[in-house]
Amino acid sequence: MTPRILIVEDEDALALLLRYNLEAEGFHVEVIMRGDEADLALREQLPDLLLLDWMLPGISGIELCRRLRARPEAERLPVIMLTARGEESERIRGLKTGADDYLVKPFSIPELVARIHALLRRAAPSRVASLIVVGDVELDRSARRVRRAGADVHLGPTEFKLLEFLMSHPGRVYSRESLLNNVWGTDVFIDDRTVDVHVGRLRRVLNRGRKADPIRTVRGSGYAFDERFGR
Amino acid sequence: MTPRILIVEDEDALALLLRYNLEAEGFHVEVIMRGDEADLALREQLPDLLLLDWMLPGISGIELCRRLRARPEAERLPVIMLTARGEESERIRGLKTGADDYLVKPFSIPELVARIHALLRRAAPSRVASLIVVGDVELDRSARRVRRAGADVHLGPTEFKLLEFLMSHPGRVYSRESLLNNVWGTDVFIDDRTVDVHVGRLRRVLNRGRKADPIRTVRGSGYAFDERFGR
């Protein structure tokens, strides 16, 4: 249940500091100090999040990240890169390699923690594959079924796809345009506002007789499934 | 949402050709023909990509690029240098100055377009690195959400963009004019004082029931997000 974080960092002091703080934050932390050892360990088991130093003995963080991204099961593993200031100019390369986020040393622990939470929140659902659960809303892709507080909720095909897409990245805001592209498809010519109507219908049936609405309207931007919903 | 490209090129014919083709490609193009004017313009607002001629009246492209790289907020701005054949030997100097790519005239438009797309793609993740944290204020771009001490704070679109801009360079003081350019856009005609009103609204909702105010007013100059805030 508690997220597992793997730290790959060769500096003793920093590794210790990170372990201490992240464990205090309630994470299950593991530290490896060499790139090549981390590579081996990652073949055995994937953590929920990887904290990767840029320069490492054995294999560099960049190379490690590149190898990782080549594995389909690690495709969505959140990776945060740590770099010293001098290496900063290469940050573009770092992100291109597939890191999800990027911190320049020295960084503040609260900031790191915030970023970890943000990435975990976003990554969580995708690894569960067929069942997405947020708060009291469950969506089962393979069974094409949605439940609210355990009770079945009947959705039309479009409403289902819409909810599925929104729930696939809880918290993330999608523009109407993006929703049209991802739910309806890119080749259709449909009015933006149609999205509003479907969101409205989705809400009506999903919230029937309930007060809390898991779908957040973001004025001027679009809609999001509230990842904090029910917490 | 369409990427904005600034072309700095003193040759009429080439400038026109570029504008025509890049606009056809769907970019929002602006052309400036003098180096010194470009320098001024770049202080006001940064484009998404800069197309820079090597030789320019006023300030040379090299110098412009060097100045640009000295500014932290312009660090990631993709820059493509254009050089005449005779200058080609100096390519190393060009890249060393901080250009991300360079093209020798005459070049083919499709190649230019391809490189532009490549650079924009590469630069993209940097803006998606979505979380900014200063003190107890978190701003999550992708979720379009702001939290103060962990609690959600609801901001309107303009307030959000304003805070986003201020927080993207904590400590830096922005004039009202600069804020108008970067938050509202260059093409609007709006009173300076409107910025005050929005800062006021932002403060009210961000500090609700709290004493510490992370936004610093610099009398006679503008506003800044206090980088020491919370430390």
Added chain:
DNA sequence: ACACCGTGTCACAAAACTGTCTCCGAAACG
């Protein structure tokens, strides 16, 4: 042929947001 369901669009109402004004106190200035 008919009832039914899911959809896309529209029009109107409600809600949220915006830019400007005015007034007032605070800060600089001599």
Added chain:
DNA sequence: CGTTTCGGAGACAGTTTTGTGACACGGTGT
């Protein structure tokens, strides 16, 4: 101090954006 300049706050009217009921259309099963 008296004066002037500048920024903060509330009020307000206009605009933009979103929520929603109504409606028409097409497909499907009966």
